[in-house]
Amino acid sequence: MPFPLPRNAWRLLLPLVLAGAAQAAPAQRYEIEIFHWWVSGGERASIDVLRAHVERQGIPFREGAQAGSGTARYGDALRRRVAAGRAPTAAQSIGYDIHEWARLGLLENLDEMAAAGEWDKVVPNGIQHLSKYRGHWVAAPINAHSTNWMWLNKAQFDRIGGRQPDGWDDLIELLKKARAAGIVPLAIGREAWEHTLLFEAVAVGVGGAEFYRRAFLQLEPEALKPELLLRIFRRMSQLRGYLGPGFARRSWDQATDMVRRGEALLQVQGTWVNGEFSHRGLQPEREYLCFRFPDTQGIFLFNSDQYVFFKDSRSDAPARQALAAILLDPVFQRDLNLATGAAPGRVDVPRDAFNRCGRQNIDDLRGGNMRRTVMGSVAMGNANPSRTKTAIYKVVSDHLSGRIDDAQAVRQLQRGIADSVR
Amino acid sequence: MLLLVSLLGTLAVLITLFSMLNMRGIDRDYRDLLNHDAAASILIGDALLDLSDASRLVFSVLTEQEELKMRATQLELDALQLQFRSRIEAVRPLVGAQQSALDGILVQEGRVFERAATIIDAAARWRGDRALEIIHEQFDPDLRALRRSMDQLRDASVLHYQEASAELHEATQRAIAYTAVAFGLAILLVISLSAYLSVTQISRPIVRLTRSMGRLTDREYDGEIPGVERSDEVGRMARAMELFRATMQRADHLEALILIDPLTGIANRRAFNQTLAQEWARSQRAGQSLALVMIDIDCFKQFNDNYGHGAGDECLARVARGLKDSLQRPGDFVARYGGEEFVAVLGDTDLEGAMHIAGRFHAAVAAQKIPHAFSTAGSCVTISVGIATAVPAPGLDPKTLADRADEMLYAAKSAGRNTSQGASLRAQRLKLA
Numbered sequence: 001m002p003f004p005l006p007r008n009a010w011r012l013l014l015p016l017v018l019a020g021a022a023q024a025a026p027a028q029r030y031e032i033e034i035f036h037w038w039v040s041g042g043e044r045a046s047i048d049v050l051r052a053h054v055e056r057q058g059i060p061f062r063e064g065a066q067a068g069s070g071t072a073r074y075g076d077a078l079r080r081r082v083a084a085g086r087a088p089t090a091a092q093s094i095g096y097d098i099h100e101w102a103r104l105g106l107l108e109n110l111d112e113m114a115a116a117g118e119w120d121k122v123v124p125n126g127i128q129h130l131s132k133y134r135g136h137w138v139a140a141p142i143n144a145h146s147t148n149w150m151w152l153n154k155a156q157f158d159r160i161g162g163r164q165p166d167g168w169d170d171l172i173e174l175l176k177k178a179r180a181a182g183i184v185p186l187a188i189g190r191e192a193w194e195h196t197l198l199f200e201a202v203a204v205g206v207g208g209a210e211f212y213r214r215a216f217l218q219l220e221p222e223a224l225k226p227e228l229l230l231r232i233f234r235r236m237s238q239l240r241g242y243l244g245p246g247f248a249r250r251s252w253d254q255a256t257d258m259v260r261r262g263e264a265l266l267q268v269q270g271t272w273v274n275g276e277f278s279h280r281g282l283q284p285e286r287e288y289l290c291f292r293f294p295d296t297q298g299i300f301l302f303n304s305d306q307y308v309f310f311k312d313s314r315s316d317a318p319a320r321q322a323l324a325a326i327l328l329d330p331v332f333q334r335d336l337n338l339a340t341g342a343a344p345g346r347v348d349v350p351r352d353a354f355n356r357c358g359r360q361n362i363d364d365l366r367g368g369n370m371r372r373t374v375m376g377s378v379a380m381g382n383a384n385p386s387r388t389k390t391a392i393y394k395v396v397s398d399h400l401s402g403r404i405d406d407a408q409a410v411r412q413l414q415r416g417i418a419d420s421v422r
Numbered sequence: 423m424l425l426l427v428s429l430l431g432t433l434a435v436l437i438t439l440f441s442m443l444n445m446r447g448i449d450r451d452y453r454d455l456l457n458h459d460a461a462a463s464i465l466i467g468d469a470l471l472d473l474s475d476a477s478r479l480v481f482s483v484l485t486e487q488e489e490l491k492m493r494a495t496q497l498e499l500d501a502l503q504l505q506f507r508s509r510i511e512a513v514r515p516l517v518g519a520q521q522s523a524l525d526g527i528l529v530q531e532g533r534v535f536e537r538a539a540t541i542i543d544a545a546a547r548w549r550g551d552r553a554l555e556i557i558h559e560q561f562d563p564d565l566r567a568l569r570r571s572m573d574q575l576r577d578a579s580v581l582h583y584q585e586a587s588a589e590l591h592e593a594t595q596r597a598i599a600y601t602a603v604a605f606g607l608a609i610l611l612v613i614s615l616s617a618y619l620s621v622t623q624i625s626r627p628i629v630r631l632t633r634s635m636g637r638l639t640d641r642e643y644d645g646e647i648p649g650v651e652r653s654d655e656v657g658r659m660a661r662a663m664e665l666f667r668a669t670m671q672r673a674d675h676l677e678a679l680i681l682i683d684p685l686t687g688i689a690n691r692r693a694f695n696q697t698l699a700q701e702w703a704r705s706q707r708a709g710q711s712l713a714l715v716m717i718d719i720d721c722f723k724q725f726n727d728n729y730g731h732g733a734g735d736e737c738l739a740r741v742a743r744g745l746k747d748s749l750q751r752p753g754d755f756v757a758r759y760g761g762e763e764f765v766a767v768l769g770d771t772d773l774e775g776a777m778h779i780a781g782r783f784h785a786a787v788a789a790q791k792i793p794h795a796f797s798t799a800g801s802c803v804t805i806s807v808g809i810a811t812a813v814p815a816p817g818l819d820p821k822t823l824a825d826r827a828d829e830m831l832y833a834a835k836s837a838g839r840n841t842s843q844g845a846s847l848r849a850q851r852l853k854l855a
Contacts, residue, residue: 120552121543121544121547121549121552122547122549124549124551124552125551125552125555126551347547347548347549348547348548348549365548366548366550367550368550368551369548369549369550369551369552369553369554370484370485370545370550370551370553370554371550372551372554374551
C-alpha cells in the first residue's frame with residue numbers, strides 16, 4: 001500500500017528547502033542549540049550522530065551538557081539557563097520531567113510538526129503518554145531504552161557453565177555459580193535509580209504486567225497488595241546477597257566496566273549498556289550477552305529519551321521545525337540508536353542495522369506493543385511523577401542497602417506511594 | 423331453463439377462476455416470501471460470516487512477524503469487503519422497505535473496514551499498541567454496531583416473513599371464505615332466480631291461464647288469454663287455450679243456433695226442454711219451488727189472417743221481446759214454445775211470485791200496443807197465461823208440471839182470455855183475476 005503524502009507535507013519539507021537555501025546563503029539565518037546529559041563515551045557518540053544530521057542540513061549546531069539523566073543536578077542546570085534567558089532550542093528530558101516543564105508553560109507546542117510527521121502513528125502509546133501534555137505534543141521521542149535487561153560477560157558465563165535463566169530460580173542458580181567461581185555475581189552502583197531499576201524488574205517479574213501498570217503507572221493503592229510486595233522485597237533481599245562488597249561506592253558505569261572486564265558476571269541495566277559496549281567495540285555473543293530479566297520476557301519497561309523545545313529559545317521557527325523533523329527522522333533514529341543501544345522511538349525503523357541485542361530490543365518493543373506490555377520505567381521516571389518516583393527510590397534503596405527489612409519496606413512503599421499522590 | 427343452466431355454469435366457472443386466481447396469488451406470495459425473506463436472511467448470515475472472517479483477519483495481523491505479511495492481509499481484507507458489499511447489494515432487492523437500513527449498514531461497513539485498514543496499517547508500522555487501542559475503542563464497537571444493524575435487518579426479514587406468512591394465512595382463509603360465500607351467493611342467486619322465474623314465468627301465467635280457463639268454462643270469451651306471445655310451454659298452453667276458446671265460441675254459436683228461435687231471437691222449444699230438465703233437477707236439489715208459465719197470444723189466428731204473416735211474425739218478435747225484458751232475475755228463462763205460444767221457467771218461484779211475473783208479462787205485452795182489431799179480448803194484442811208451480815219431488819215430473827200449466831192456460835182462455843190462471847201441484851187450484 002503506497003503511503004499518501006501527508007496533507008501538510010510542506011511543513012516537513014519547508015525546513016529542508018529552507019535549510020538548503022540557508023546552506024547556499026552566505027549568512028546563517030538560524031542555529032540550533034541543544035542541552036543534554038550525554039557525557040559518557042558512548043553517549044558522546046550519540047550526540048555526534050545528532051550533530052552530523054543537523055549539520056548535514058547546513059544548520060549550525062551548538063550544545064551544552066550536564067551529566068545526570070533525570071536528576072536534580074541536570075534539571076537545576078537547565079532551569080538556571082532558562083531563567084537566565086539562555087534557553088536552548090531543545091533540551092533532553094525524560095519521563096514526567098517533561099510534564100513538569102510543560103506545566104510551567106515553557107514548552108513549545110509540537111502538534112503541527114507531529115501531525116506533519118505522523119508521530120501519532122509511529123510512536124508507542126506508552127511513550128506518547130509522556131511526550132504529550134494535556135493532549136498536545138511537547139516532546140520529540142528519539143528512542144526507547146529498555147531497563148529489564150541483564151548484561152553478562154560472555155567469557156565468565158561460559159566459564160561457570162551458565163545457562164540463560166528462564167525463571168527466578170534459574171537466576172539464583174546462575175548467581176550462585178558466579179559466587180562460587182569467585183566473581184561478583186551481580187554488579188550494581190550506589191544510586192537509588194539503579195536500585196529501583198533492579199527493583200522494577202523483580203517487581204514486574206513477580207506481579208506481572210497488569211500489577212506493574214496498576215501499581216506504578218496508574219498508582220492504584222489497592223494494587224499494592226502486601227503479600228505481593230513482600231514477595232518482591234524478599235527477592236530483593238535474596239539478590240542483596242549477590243551484589244558483592246562495596247557497591248555503595250560504585251557508579252552504574254563502573255559496574256558496567258566490572259562486567260566488561262569479567263570482574264562481575266552480570267549487571268541489570270538499561271540498553272544504554274549496549275551502547276557503551278558497542279562504543280568500546282564489544283559485540284553481543286562474542287564479548288557479552290543480553291538476556292531479558294527472568295520472568296519479564298515479553299515485557300518492555302522503557303525509558304524514552306526525548307527533546308523538549310523551549311518557547312523562549314533564540315532559535316527561530318524554521319530551526320525548531322528542522323530539528324523536530326530530524327529527531328523523528330527514521331534514518332536519524334536508526335543511526336542515533338545504533339550508538340545509544342536503544343530501540344528507535346518510532347517503531348517502524350528497519351532493524352537490520354542493529355546488533356543482536358538491538359534487534360531483540362526492537363522486536364520486544366514491537367511485540368510488547370501488541371500485548372500492552374510496553375510500560376514506563378519507574379527508575380527512569382517514565383512510570384510516575386517525580387514525587388512518587390522519589391518515594392519509591394527511598395524505600396527501595398533503603399531496603400537494598402539493608403537499612404529496613406522486608407516488612408518495613410512493604411509498609412513504607414505502600415505509604416510512600418499513597419502519600420505521593422495525595 | 424337453458425338460461426339458468428348457462429348462468430349456473432358461468433358462475434361456477436367464474437368462481438373457480440376467482441379462487442384459482444386467489445390461490446395462485448397466495449402461492450406466488452408464499453414463494454416470494456421464501457425467495458425474498460429467506461434468501462435475504464441467508465445472505466445476511468453469509469455477510470455476517472464475512473465480518474467474522476474480517477475480524478479474524480484483523481486480529482491475525484497482530485500475530486504476524488513480518489510487515490509484508492501484514493500488508494498482504496489488507497489485500498485479503500479488501501477482497502472480503504468486496505464480497506461483503508456484493509452480498510449486501512444482493513440483499514437489497516430482497517428487503518423492499520429496508521433500503522435505508524441497508525444504506526446505514528453500508529455506511530457502518532465502510533467505517534468498520536476503514537478501521538480495519540487503520541489497524542493493519544498501525545500493526546504494519548509495529549504499532550500493535552495503537553492497533554489494539556483502535557480495536558478496543560473503535561473497531562470492536564463499530565463492528566458490534568454493524569452486526570447489530572445486520573441482526574436487526576435479519577430480524578426484520580424474519581419478522582416480515584412471519585407477518586407476511588400470517589397475512590398470507592389470512593389471505594388464504596379469506597380466499598376460502600370468499601369462495602364459499604361466492605358459491606353460497608351463487609346458489610342463493612340461482613335459487614331465487616329459479617323461484618322468481620317459476621313464479622313470474624310459469625306459475626303466475628299458469629294461474630292466469632287457469633283463471634282464463636275458468637272464464638272460458640263460464641263462456642266468457644272477452645278476456646284476453648295471457649302469455650300467448652311467449653315461446654315456452656306456457657306460451658304453447660296459452661295458444662292452445664286460445665284455440666280452445668275459438669272452438670268453444672264456435673260450438674256455443676252452433677248451440678245457440680240450435681236452441682234459439684230464429685224468428686223471435688229467444689230460446690226455442692229445445693232450449694226450453696233442456697232448461698226445464700235442468701231447473702227441475704236444480705230445484706229438486708235445492709228443495710225450491712219451480713214455476714212453469716205458459717203464455718199464448720190471444721186471437722193470433724185472426725191477427726195473422728187480417729194483418730198478414732209478416733205482421734204476425736213481427737208481433738211474435740215484439741211479444742217475445744216484451745216477455746224477455748220482463749224477466750230480471752238471471753236464472754229466469756223464456757222460450758218460444760211453438761206457434762204463438764211461449765213458455766217461461768222461473769226457478770225459486772212459488773205460485774204467488776209466478777202470478778206476479780205473469781202480471782208483468784201482461785203489462786209488457788200491453789205496453790207494446792200492437793193493435794189487434796180482430797181480438798175478442800181487446801183492441802191491442804193480449805196474452806193468456808197458465809201457471810203451474812211445484813217443489814219437485816219424487817212422484818212429480820216436468821211433464822206433469824207442463825201439462826198442468828197447459829191446463830191452466832186453457833182455463834185462462836176459457837175464462838175470456840187476457841188473463842192468468844195458475845195452480846200449484848199438490849195444492850188446490852188457485853184462480854186469480
